[in-house]
Amino acid sequence: MATLGGASKKHKVAIIGSGNWGTTIAKVVAENTKANPELFEQDVQMWVFEEEVTVDNQKQKLTQVINSRHENVKYLPDIALPKNIIANPDLVDTAKDATILVFNLPHQFIARTCETLKGHVVPFARGISCIKGVEVTESKCDLFSDSIGQKLGIYCGALSGANIATEVALEKWSETTVAYDPPGMDSRHQTPVGSRRGSESGQQEVGMKSGHVAEPDTKKTTLKALPAEYPPLNHANIKKLFHRPYFHVRMVHDVAGVSLGGALKNVVALAAGWVDGLGWGDNAKAAVMRVGIMEEVKFGKTFFSNSVRTETFTEESCGVADMITSCSGGRNFRCAKMSVAEGKSIDEIEERELNGQKLQGTSTAYEVNAFLKKEGKEREFPLFTAVYNILEGNKKPEDIPDLLEDKDDE
Amino acid sequence: MATLGGASKKHKVAIIGSGNWGTTIAKVVAENTKANPELFEQDVQMWVFEEEVTVDNQKQKLTQVINSRHENVKYLPDIALPKNIIANPDLVDTAKDATILVFNLPHQFIARTCETLKGHVVPFARGISCIKGVEVTESKCDLFSDSIGQKLGIYCGALSGANIATEVALEKWSETTVAYDPPGMDSRHQTPVGSRRGSESGQQEVGMKSGHVAEPDTKKTTLKALPAEYPPLNHANIKKLFHRPYFHVRMVHDVAGVSLGGALKNVVALAAGWVDGLGWGDNAKAAVMRVGIMEEVKFGKTFFSNSVRTETFTEESCGVADMITSCSGGRNFRCAKMSVAEGKSIDEIEERELNGQKLQGTSTAYEVNAFLKKEGKEREFPLFTAVYNILEGNKKPEDIPDLLEDKDDE
Numbered sequence: 001m002a003t004l005g006g007a008s009k010k011h012k013v014a015i016i017g018s019g020n021w022g023t024t025i026a027k028v029v030a031e032n033t034k035a036n037p038e039l040f041e042q043d044v045q046m047w048v049f050e051e052e053v054t055v056d057n058q059k060q061k062l063t064q065v066i067n068s069r070h071e072n073v074k075y076l077p078d079i080a081l082p083k084n085i086i087a088n089p090d091l092v093d094t095a096k097d098a099t100i101l102v103f104n105l106p107h108q109f110i111a112r113t114c115e116t117l118k119g120h121v122v123p124f125a126r127g128i129s130c131i132k133g134v135e136v137t138e139s140k141c142d143l144f145s146d147s148i149g150q151k152l153g154i155y156c157g158a159l160s161g162a163n164i165a166t167e168v169a170l171e172k173w174s175e176t177t178v179a180y181d182p183p184g185m186d187s188r189h190q191t192p193v194g195s196r197r198g199s200e201s202g203q204q205e206v207g208m209k210s211g212h213v214a215e216p217d218t219k220k221t222t223l224k225a226l227p228a229e230y231p232p233l234n235h236a237n238i239k240k241l242f243h244r245p246y247f248h249v250r251m252v253h254d255v256a257g258v259s260l261g262g263a264l265k266n267v268v269a270l271a272a273g274w275v276d277g278l279g280w281g282d283n284a285k286a287a288v289m290r291v292g293i294m295e296e297v298k299f300g301k302t303f304f305s306n307s308v309r310t311e312t313f314t315e316e317s318c319g320v321a322d323m324i325t326s327c328s329g330g331r332n333f334r335c336a337k338m339s340v341a342e343g344k345s346i347d348e349i350e351e352r353e354l355n356g357q358k359l360q361g362t363s364t365a366y367e368v369n370a371f372l373k374k375e376g377k378e379r380e381f382p383l384f385t386a387v388y389n390i391l392e393g394n395k396k397p398e399d400i401p402d403l404l405e406d407k408d409d410e
Numbered sequence: 411m412a413t414l415g416g417a418s419k420k421h422k423v424a425i426i427g428s429g430n431w432g433t434t435i436a437k438v439v440a441e442n443t444k445a446n447p448e449l450f451e452q453d454v455q456m457w458v459f460e461e462e463v464t465v466d467n468q469k470q471k472l473t474q475v476i477n478s479r480h481e482n483v484k485y486l487p488d489i490a491l492p493k494n495i496i497a498n499p500d501l502v503d504t505a506k507d508a509t510i511l512v513f514n515l516p517h518q519f520i521a522r523t524c525e526t527l528k529g530h531v532v533p534f535a536r537g538i539s540c541i542k543g544v545e546v547t548e549s550k551c552d553l554f555s556d557s558i559g560q561k562l563g564i565y566c567g568a569l570s571g572a573n574i575a576t577e578v579a580l581e582k583w584s585e586t587t588v589a590y591d592p593p594g595m596d597s598r599h600q601t602p603v604g605s606r607r608g609s610e611s612g613q614q615e616v617g618m619k620s621g622h623v624a625e626p627d628t629k630k631t632t633l634k635a636l637p638a639e640y641p642p643l644n645h646a647n648i649k650k651l652f653h654r655p656y657f658h659v660r661m662v663h664d665v666a667g668v669s670l671g672g673a674l675k676n677v678v679a680l681a682a683g684w685v686d687g688l689g690w691g692d693n694a695k696a697a698v699m700r701v702g703i704m705e706e707v708k709f710g711k712t713f714f715s716n717s718v719r720t721e722t723f724t725e726e727s728c729g730v731a732d733m734i735t736s737c738s739g740g741r742n743f744r745c746a747k748m749s750v751a752e753g754k755s756i757d758e759i760e761e762r763e764l765n766g767q768k769l770q771g772t773s774t775a776y777e778v779n780a781f782l783k784k785e786g787k788e789r790e791f792p793l794f795t796a797v798y799n800i801l802e803g804n805k806k807p808e809d810i811p812d813l814l815e816d817k818d819d820e
Contacts, residue, residue: 162693173685173811174693175700248697248815275583282738283572283584286731287658290585294725314724315704321696324734328692401583405658 007231011039013241014098015046016113017105017130018066018087021165022046023076025104025130028168028244030082036240039231042084045098050089063087079169092120099230100241103148103156104130110144114151124224126182126233127156133263133360136367138374141303143259155182155223158255159242160262161317162325171246177318180238181253181307183223250316256304257312261296261319265326266361267368267387268292270346272327273336274390274397284401288383289327291404293320295383299368302377332361340397365391417641421449423651424508425456426523427515427540428476428497431575432456433486435514435540438578438654440492446650449641452494455508460499473497489579502530509640510651513558513566514540520554524561534634536592536643537566543673543770546777548784551713553669565592565633568665569652570672571727572735581656587728590648591663591717593633660726666714667722671706671729675736676771677778677797678702680756682737683746684800684807694811698793699737701814703730705793709778712787742771750807775801 013033015026026046033040048063053074055065066072066087070080088094091113095101099122105113110131129145136142149156161176168174231237235251243249252258272288293313300308313319327333335353339346350359369388372378378385386403389395395403423443425436436456443450458473463484465475476482476497480490498504501523505511509532515523520541539555546552559566571586578584641647645661653659662668682698703723710718723729737743745763749756760769779798782788788795796813799805805813 162696164691164693167691167693172690172694173697174691175697245811245815248811280582281574281577281584282735283574283577283731284582286572286734286738287583287585287727289734290725290727290731293730311724314721314730315700317697317700320703320724320730321693321700324696324699325692328696328738401655401658405655 008229009227010037010041011099011230011233012041012097013044013100013102014095015044015085016091016094016101016103016117017109018046018048018072018075019105020075021130021163022104023072023079023081024165024169025102025159025242026085027076027079027081028247029102029241030085031244032241034082034084039237039240043086044084045086045088045094045096047091047094048087048089061089063089076165076169091116095121095125097122099125099226100233101125101127101152101154102130103127103144107131107133107135107144110147111151114148117152121152121154123153124226125152125154126226127152127154128159128178128180128238129156129259130159132160133364134259136263136364136371138370141371143256145255145259153223157181157238158258160258160322162321163247163317164325168247171244173246173248175248175250175317175321176242177250177252177258177312177316178238178242179252179255179258179312179318180233180235181255182233184225185234185253252309252312252316254307254309254312257300257308258316258318260300260304260308261313261316261322263360263364264296264299264368264384265292265323266330266332266359267365267384268295268323269326269330269332270336270359270361270365270391271383271387271397271400273333273338274340275400276333277337277340278397285327288400289323291383292327293323295381296323299381299384302380303375332359335359336361346391361387362391418639419637420447420451421509421640421643422451422507423454423510423512424505425454425495426501426504426511426513426527428456428458428482428485429515430485431540431573432514433482433489433491434575434579435512435569435652436495437486437489437491438657439512439651440495441654442651444492444494449647449650453496454494455496455498455504455506457501457504458497458499471499473499486575486579501526505531505535508532509535509636510643511535511537511562511564512540513537513554517541517543517545517554520557521561524558527562531562531564533563534636535562535564536636537562537564538569538588538590538648539566539669540569542570543774544669546673546774546781548780551781553666555665555669563633567591567648568668570668570732572731573657573727574735578657581654583656583658585658585660585727585731586652587660587662587668587722587726588648588652589662589665589668589722589728590643590645591665592643594635595644595663662719662722662726664717664719664722667710667718668726668728670710670714670718671723671726671732673770673774674706674709674778674794675702675733676740676742676769677775677794678705678733679736679740679742680746680769680771680775680801681793681797681807681810683743683748684750685810686743687747687750688807695737698810699733701793702737703733705791706733708791709794712790713785742769745769746771756801771797772801 030044033042033044051062052059053062070083095117127148129148131144134143145156145158157180159178163174163176239249239251272285275284275288296313297310335349339349365387368384382404386400440454443452443454461472462469463472480493505527537558539558541554544553555566555568567590569588573584573586649659649661682695685694685698706723707720745759749759775797778794792814
């Protein structure tokens with residue numbers, strides 16, 4: 001009860017996106033708004049990109065099907081959804097009056113979606129991006145949460161972990177990490193969850209930091225403080241929006257670290273797949289993962305030094321656990337393994353196995369390499385650089401141990 | 411060359427033990443004594459518990475076979491050994507004049523072996539224990555390296571990593587961790603390998619700390635300093651004894667952490683196996699591993715607080731990588747998974763699958779629980795306690811998420 005602070009209003013939550021993962025997170029959130037009526041309004045609006053689906057031999061609108069059957073027959077079939085999820089085809093109407101916006105849509109739709117939402121969101125709303133990865137180009141490395149936050153003029157945190165949508169939807173147990181660190185929170189230390197310390201006080205307007213590389217810490221926009229009549233959006237209350245008995249949440253402050261883990265693991269998974277394809281066994285694979293985690297840490301500390309903490313990668317679900325999962329059975333791992341085992345190029349395997357979809361790992365490896373090259377730091381990231389060179393045909397998977405050997409210290 | 415410091419003598423290395431892992435490490439070490447003639451005498455004596463083997467239809471002594479065929483036909487067949495490994499059936503003669511003793515034998519033989527060696531080792535010799543695990547009883551938690559060191563009156567470090575003997579013998583790439591921290595080394599920071607800082611200077615006699623719980627830091631014996639005519643045994647030179655292109659070594663100071671990782675991972679592997687047996691998928695398994703790593707850290711910090719560092723578990727091969735490997739295909743994992751999948755007790759599976767051998771994980775789980783109970787700390791280690799309670803039949807694998815849920819912070 002200490003977290004309520006005599007609040008007279010409740011938070012209204014909206015979900016922006018309704019794919020496989022978007023609908024799954026909507027289910028989690030809607031279960032929690034119901035379980036925590038003192039903090040949240042029960043109904044959760046979920047924006048659905050309207051389309052026609054055939055149900056019972058009839059063409060129907062997807063929103064109508066979701067709202068009548070309480071099932072997203074197209075993107076999350078056979079999962080019963082809570083009745084307090086309201087599918088809404090109107091993006092602006094979905095976000096209306098929402099004080100918490102959960103973004104969960106393909107990253108290529110972020111710009112367009114924010115363009116539509118701009119000027120229509122509650123000025124003191126807070127966002128959480130569940131979109132995996134980061135946007136890397138030759139000149140910069142941007143967090144999706146930052147892009148969203150900057151476009152809408154709100155603060156946006158991030159959720160990422162070792163999660164497969166369908167497994168979470170089936171309530172198979174997993175963990176996740178939520179990074180939330182609006183200005184005014186004490187980000188030097190993890191806030192003890194449930195304590196008042198470091199919680200967003202809602203008393204003043206504060207500067208919003210941009211985390212991306214190009215303009216570190218300089219681009220401050222004015223962020224509207226949360227009015228005092230709302231329950232504070234501290235770690236304890238944000239956790240209550242996502243934590244379930246089958247979906248354990250750990251809260252951190254490191255938004256950049258949480259986001260980087262979800263992107264860079266795909267590069268590492270390629271190397272793990274190659275090594276496994278060579279028949280080198282579980283220990284070689286574990287070595288690749290260990291080195292990969294440490295290069296993630298180094299990448300974060302080098303390019304997002306203000307906020308990134310080693311522990312985000314080494315101790316949290318978004319780091320070590322997501323790495324383990326991706327290097328166990330993820331598609332990047334599987335395709336890389338097949339490419340070595342069958343002696344085929346990864347492009348051939350991708351085409352055969354992925355039904356037109358593209359591997360995240362290869363494009364991220366190229367993007368990261370272009371960025372590292374520009375920064376003159378290829379040598380400092382021997383694993384990421386090895387993956388690029390193997391993809392380019394300059395090196396072979398067999399060269400990985402030699403490429404990773406720390407020869408400087410002898 | 412900076413590491414030689416004008417030494418006029420070279421280190422003589424002896425391997426105590428010649429099983430599967432002992433012979434593999436002898437191979438690694440003998441390759442390195444040959445590759446680093448400025449530091450080490452080339453020949454490596456390896457103690458072999460003498461037995462008769464049948465080769466070419468003739469009964470022969472194992473030492474003679476090893477020395478003539480350069481192959482340990484009994485414990486590491488089909489692997490060519492370097493000719494500078496000298497199998498020796500006489501334990502005391504093996505250790506004679508050796509300044510570096512590498513211990514690699516089943517832990518139940520440590521006491522007897524040290525009893526025989528006592529008074530016959532070079533007083534300023536240094537040891538490295540490759541024996542996995544720790545010795546846990548209700549009243550204490552001892553490191554094998556400490557037991558060896560105390561019995562022989564020498565300093566003893568430890569080697570542990572995600573290593574399977576046969577894979578290392580086949581020169582399949584893996585990583586390992588060597589912990590070495592004799593008194594006089596600056597253990598607050600990792601020594602930059604190759605630097606003089608923190609190296610054993612060999613100038614004075616220094617106290618030897620005992621790391622075990624029962625008598626923390628009180629039991630100091632006098633440790634003989636290494637004479638100045640020998641190359642210093644700093645991290646750079648110890649690394650040269652074990653590092654190979656296919657066996658990458660990282661040096662640390664945290665002997666307790668390195669040893670604990672090798673023991674406690676087996677307890678975690680049981681939980682990972684159960685969860686996998688339930689069909690909960692890779693993410694649940696990764697969550698168990700993540701929680702397991704963090705309980706290892708807590709165990710180390712609680713009971714070996716002076717020396718244990720979080721990074722040993724979260725960043726090194728002996729920690730995170732060994733955990734990943736053990737939870738991928740190790741026998742504890744496999745038997746636990748089968749027991750859930752087939753609805754049988756783990757004892758039944760053990761008997762059927764292990765040909766009379768015993769699972770390390772179950773005995774360690776009981777030992778650790780007895781120790782935690784005595785210390786009144788069961789609740790602080792929910793995963794270790796859950797494994798014990800599941801083995802005892804008090805809880806079921808399905809209860810794991812609930813048992814790990816952090817309810818205090820809501």
